[in-house]
Amino acid sequence: MKKIKWAVIGAGNIAHQFVSELIKLPNCSVVGVASRTKASAGAFAEKFNITDVYESYEMLVNHCDVDIVYIASPHQLHFEQALSCLNAGKAVLCEKPMTLNVGQSMQLIQLAEQKNLFLMEAMITPLLPAIKGLQAYIEQGKLGEVKSIQASMGFQAELDINSRIFNPKLAGGALLDVGIYPLTLAQLLMKKMPSSMVSQVEKAQTGVDQQSIVSLKYESEQGADVLVQCQSSVVNFLPCCATIYGDKLIAQLADFSWSGRQIVFTNHQGERVEVLDYASDENAYALEAIHVNHCLQNGLIESPLIPHQQTLAVLHIMDSLRQQWGLVYPDE
Amino acid sequence: MKKIKWAVIGAGNIAHQFVSELIKLPNCSVVGVASRTKASAGAFAEKFNITDVYESYEMLVNHCDVDIVYIASPHQLHFEQALSCLNAGKAVLCEKPMTLNVGQSMQLIQLAEQKNLFLMEAMITPLLPAIKGLQAYIEQGKLGEVKSIQASMGFQAELDINSRIFNPKLAGGALLDVGIYPLTLAQLLMKKMPSSMVSQVEKAQTGVDQQSIVSLKYESEQGADVLVQCQSSVVNFLPCCATIYGDKLIAQLADFSWSGRQIVFTNHQGERVEVLDYASDENAYALEAIHVNHCLQNGLIESPLIPHQQTLAVLHIMDSLRQQWGLVYPDE
Known part of the structure; x- marks a missing residue:
């Protein structure tokens, strides 16, 4: 070699x-x-x-x-x-x-x-064994028909207008820093582009997005839609957690961005029916x-695991969101 | 008497x-x-x-x-x-x-x-002691500045186009049946009208909303916005749970629609810092x-606890959402 x-x-x-x-x-x-x-x-x-x-x-x-x-x-x-x-x-x-x-x-x-x-x-998320496991579970229909997905990620940064978090010259904002993870997860599970997206944003005094809620709709040929909400913030903690609601089971994956190792499946009565562990010696x-x-x-x-198409799809969504928000960086 | x-x-x-x-x-x-x-x-x-x-x-x-x-x-x-x-x-x-x-x-x-x-x-929600407790906690600033709220409620109904859940003649749909609760909670905590609302909806074959995600923005005079997401469904289970993210603490109230009796407060490290119980002999x-x-x-x-203004505010939001969705009932 x-x-x-x-x-x-x-x-x-x-x-x-x-x-x-x-x-x-x-x-x-x-x-x-x-x-x-x-x-x-x-x-x-x-x-x-x-x-x-x-x-x-x-x-x-x-x-x-x-x-x-x-x-x-x-x-x-x-x-x-x-x-x-x-x-x-x-x-x-x-x-x-x-x-x-x-x-x-x-x-x-x-x-x-x-x-x-x-x-x-x-972008580490697609490499996680737990994500691959989740994808397989969904493809095998074990959740039933997926109806909606919630994913969030956020942390509380001190307001420093010169920091990479808040400074537009350093491409600050929650979306590019943490919001990219929930959107990547959505794309990994949906494997196509959303048909529409709407959002609410709160901007920092520097003009970058300090928090947002994004709602995506993915349509299928069978006429069944999946509604996805992605939330991100740099002004308050949000759990890095994804929940996938199927009409049979619900799957929850904590720390999906880069350390998630366990998927918890619950039924519609809120009872745990299965826990899958993807322990690994490797970080x-x-x-x-x-x-x-x-x-x-x-x-x-x-x-093959992080193809260009995936990178471009998420960037395209983020571009569209920033366009909705009127957020353009000096270096673009 | x-x-x-x-x-x-x-x-x-x-x-x-x-x-x-x-x-x-x-x-x-x-x-x-x-x-x-x-x-x-x-x-x-x-x-x-x-x-x-x-x-x-x-x-x-x-x-x-x-x-x-x-x-x-x-x-x-x-x-x-x-x-x-x-x-x-x-x-x-x-x-x-x-x-x-x-x-x-x-x-x-x-x-x-x-x-x-x-x-x-x-509308029972405003009468719950836990809701009153939550309102007091927020007003006293114990959560810090409230940054966002997530609330959802959903259940899985069998598809029956003649049922009150799916039949437009019976004013079916998730919003009026269960979505009204997350919106009521949002209004109880925000105490003013949202400045904007966006949504994603999936309609049933009968034309009513079978699931939706609604994102509301509440602006304050101080320039700090609160972003609120309300999700409802009649095609899959969604936990009836509200989470309020403050910049100091996070409050979580399960079963907020009519039986919630416990508020769990966690810090930004995910640790429980307080649990308030509002046990009551009365249902x-x-x-x-x-x-x-x-x-x-x-x-x-x-x-005084369920004033007309509260009823009208939530109905006005639901009217606006149904207008976004093109959903008009025969009896209106």
Whole structure:
């Protein structure tokens, strides 16, 4: 097996968590890191025994000899950095959201295909065994006909208008940060585009969405609709929990974004009828790292589990919502 | 204290439950009952020791000497029956929804005021001690600033196009049957009209709403919005549960429609910090019967706990939603 050489752009919390898992794996190595400050890149390199430290992503892209670059920088930088990596012949694993809007991601995907390079959004949810289990359960009809889905995710951030949470220049707001997870779950389970979406939003003083409720309708050929509500917030806690209401059973999956390991099935009397455990020795970042190495070692340019279509579908929904809200970022 | 004389129109399940409690109370008596069939009225009268049995509501209204009539007939009959009672000088306790739309209820309220007669919608939720406790907690700021509310109620009915659940001639649909409860809760806690509402609906083959998701936005002068989602269904179970997300604490009240007795408070780490129990010897119908007797004995023509404004506000919201859905009933 070919040994995959990695570099990392961004030295924040998520990069720390991902690289902690990546360096444990055989058949790959992390050889370069770039960050906005040389100090943080240096500390990151020291922690993970990375030999090449760059003080700009351009330096890394032009001088670091790697197969793939993991982009874990703030949202608004993803597009230009991924474009630059692909143009330099490097595959890309890009943190979510892949870009600010669907148009930017379509450009990246087109370029990756032209250059025959692997490109994937680092959206862990589809990789979780519990999600795959839930999908199988629904397809087998064990819930009966799915009638509605509720999913939410939210946390309480201190109001700091310069932070990545609230600053529009850093593509702040709840939707791109946490709202993307409930929407991804909805798309993973529905496997088609919603026929309509409506929403309520509360904006922060900076103009970004600090909380929203989104209601989606998915129509089927059989005339049975599924109604889906997705709620997200950065001003109050919301449980990261998805509930799928079938006309036979109800399935509940907590922590569906990246650590969910248990599906609880209840009947219409509220009684538990089954609990499925998807315990794993690997954490979600390890699953992601293993999956990407596997794709690269097998010469894939698109992940079968996180296909471009899925990334584009969620971005398209988020674009439509931001259009409803009149929320445009400076970098798009 | 004056002894209140009651009559009942309708001999269905809810009438049974309410009258079971009513006849236990001192200072009142149930003297008449009317139903669409003499047999069911007769059986009802026998069960509750009611002397006067009528085979039409008109007969009861014209011949039964009572202070107040409890109307527990199908929705679409409420308006004409209440109008008839008020015109005959009888006070009215009318099952929810008071009428099919806000215009009909405004007519009834105007007539009741002209005739100096008591009129109330039999909406139990505002009478629950747990709801009053929740309102007080919110007003005291114990949840912090309320950011959002989720409330749902649903059950799975067998598809019968002639049933009161699905038949438009009987004002079927989830909204008027169960969706009215989450909306009432929202209004009880918000105490003002929403500034906007959006929704997704799935209609049954009969054209009535078999499930919907409604998202309301309540704006405050301080610029802080509250987002509220209300979900209802007659094609699948949905827990009758309300969750209020404050920026300090989260409050959860199960069975808020008519039996909720416990509020669970959790913090943003998901830990229970307090549980309030509102145990009561009285069931909800007893609370309602006691309250109405009390109002009548004190010469009130409007309940301070279920004021007309509350009834009208919820009907206005339901009218707007049905307008969004293109759902008009034959009897309006």
